[in-house]
Amino acid sequence: MTALCLATPNHAGLIVDFMHKLGEFQKMSSAITVTTEKMEKLLQNKDGEAVLAFADGTPVAFAYFCKHSSAFIGHTCLYIDAFYVEEEFRKQGIGRQIMQFLAKLCKERGYARMEWGCLDWNTDAWDFYTNLGSVPFEILTIHRLSGESLEKLSQ
Template sequence: MAADASRLRPATQVDVALLLAFIRELGDFERLAHEVVVDEAVLADSLFGARPAAEAVIAEVDGEPAGFALFFHNFSTFHGRRGLYLEDLYVRPAFRARGIGRQLMHHLARTAVERGCARFEWSVLDWNTDAIAFYRELGAVGLDGWTVQRVDGDALQRLAAAA
């Protein structure tokens, strides 16, 4: 099946179960399945509730779900404009090497440009050399000197409760 048989479409509320399946598959691939705690109700509210926190696009090949990208807007104080942040991109193994990941990335870059975003960025696991090489082919550069920081779970609760 050629990549030209694929199409992208915005995710809708009826896609919540599919999106959750993609997220779980991605968690397995990234060796982080134990961190996937979201359920359909939370995902539906987060994407399609009163205050959507993110958006998703689904790639299909001949009507069959092949992959997805989930993204949201962040903000650059230095630019004074929002950016587009790619949280997750996943293509099912049976559909890899068909240009679907590239199609998703081009779509998101166009979305960022159309929405006046100052930048388009994402994180990638340092062991995922195939993904890093793919992103370099697209023109992405790693940000030397920056590390991702996170507070979650009990540590988040302690920080929130601190005076």
């Protein structure tokens, strides 16, 4: 039996553990620099939220998300920043349950849409998302400014 719940700041350590697993799966372990303290602050300030999935009391999946807005449509949206299901629990409907939970939350909050990124090589995820009815937005590439480049530009 899978149970879902919104995370509290007390779940920060668990979310960080999931982030490290996600980083390893995505071959981006070095990019995961979040700490339990940073995650706790994000959750406490409501700058981000997470939904957790438990199978018989054991944490097996999570999705970290936040609210953002779109000037194009003039609405608030839900952005999924991180999504991970333990390998041995994949293809059991848990990912779908999480996405349904987030879709309901999106509608309850009056958000216009849900968005997320997916690595090009992750064909299993692409198939999963397509089967949910999502449409890839392939006409742009996300650019990122951080670290030294952000510091230099801010001067």
